[in-house]
Amino acid sequence: MLETVRVPDDIKKLGDFGFAGEDHVIPFEVGPLDARGRVIALGPVLDAILARHSYPEPVARLVAEACLIAVLLGSSLKFEGKFILQTRTDGPVDMLVADFSTPGSLRAYAQFDADRLDALVAAGETSAQTLLGSGMLALTIDQGAYTQRYQGIVELDGKTLQEAAHDYFRQSEQIPTEIRLEVAKLVRPGEGEKWRAGGLVVQFLPEAPERMRIGDLPGCDGAPEAEAEVDNAWREVQALASTIEPGEMIDPTIEPERLLYRLFHEHGVRVFPGVQVADRCSCSQDRIRGILEGFSAEEIAESIEEGKIAVSCEFCSTTYEFDPADFAEAN
Numbered sequence: 001m002l003e004t005v006r007v008p009d010d011i012k013k014l015g016d017f018g019f020a021g022e023d024h025v026i027p028f029e030v031g032p033l034d035a036r037g038r039v040i041a042l043g044p045v046l047d048a049i050l051a052r053h054s055y056p057e058p059v060a061r062l063v064a065e066a067c068l069i070a071v072l073l074g075s076s077l078k079f080e081g082k083f084i085l086q087t088r089t090d091g092p093v094d095m096l097v098a099d100f101s102t103p104g105s106l107r108a109y110a111q112f113d114a115d116r117l118d119a120l121v122a123a124g125e126t127s128a129q130t131l132l133g134s135g136m137l138a139l140t141i142d143q144g145a146y147t148q149r150y151q152g153i154v155e156l157d158g159k160t161l162q163e164a165a166h167d168y169f170r171q172s173e174q175i176p177t178e179i180r181l182e183v184a185k186l187v188r189p190g191e192g193e194k195w196r197a198g199g200l201v202v203q204f205l206p207e208a209p210e211r212m213r214i215g216d217l218p219g220c221d222g223a224p225e226a227e228a229e230v231d232n233a234w235r236e237v238q239a240l241a242s243t244i245e246p247g248e249m250i251d252p253t254i255e256p257e258r259l260l261y262r263l264f265h266e267h268g269v270r271v272f273p274g275v276q277v278a279d280r281c282s283c284s285q286d287r288i289r290g291i292l293e294g295f296s297a298e299e300i301a302e303s304i305e306e307g308k309i310a311v312s313c314e315f316c317s318t319t320y321e322f323d324p325a326d327f328a329e330a331n
């Protein structure tokens, strides 16, 4: 089979380089199957984000999944920009936000109703579907003031984030895509509890677009896709991805490169230099000041506590203080 992707000279075969380690996006391609993707194992970055908010465990898991999606999709941006995942739903976890800014900054937070959450935890009902409820998942690409903001929205009705992300690729991008997310809280000897989240996205990107047929959407009767229409190469990728074992992506002894090797080595998988992800927020005194400058005199008055205005960033919990007198004149 012809190799359709030109590979730069500095690309090494898997095994030629060491393991990139946690919090590092690893792009890869399986040339003979016309498949490309990215894989990551999030560790310390996730610990930092989750510890700052001390989210209850079921909420932390959803935040971790949102982070995985933001990193896997955001790291594909070819230009400077931002990828934002946001949910708005009627469940106890009514909002999740995770955003990835190029080259590698990640931040995230969740909004939830503690009473409703406690009741569900007590009842043992903590599936993602129950916690999120119904609503929507919006995926936004923002590449600055001079480019059009792109937003894809999919419904989140009784679906996991992984299923909703899958729907997004199918509906909005129309690229055959497999996405896998796995999150766990691990107890490592001597290190206490640590979060680990593994994510993999792989897409079918043949040179001939007519090969990218996506089977018909399942009908109301839940009939399966028209299998005959799916390209053989893509079917092979799907079959291999389906062999990912539960636990394989969150096992700290299985580096993402090893997983890629296990899945695709028979077809020849190459990995590319990736991106280190960092727990980094883009908030600043000036940005928050800009928001307050848009407030009416009444809103400013309502924001004053003990003679000052204190604003905390929802993402990173940094608190910024302002003198109310700075805003009085503007109104």
Ligand SMILES: [Zn+2]
Binding pocket: 281, 282, 283, 313, 314, 315, 316, 317, 318
């Ligand atoms: Zn912040």
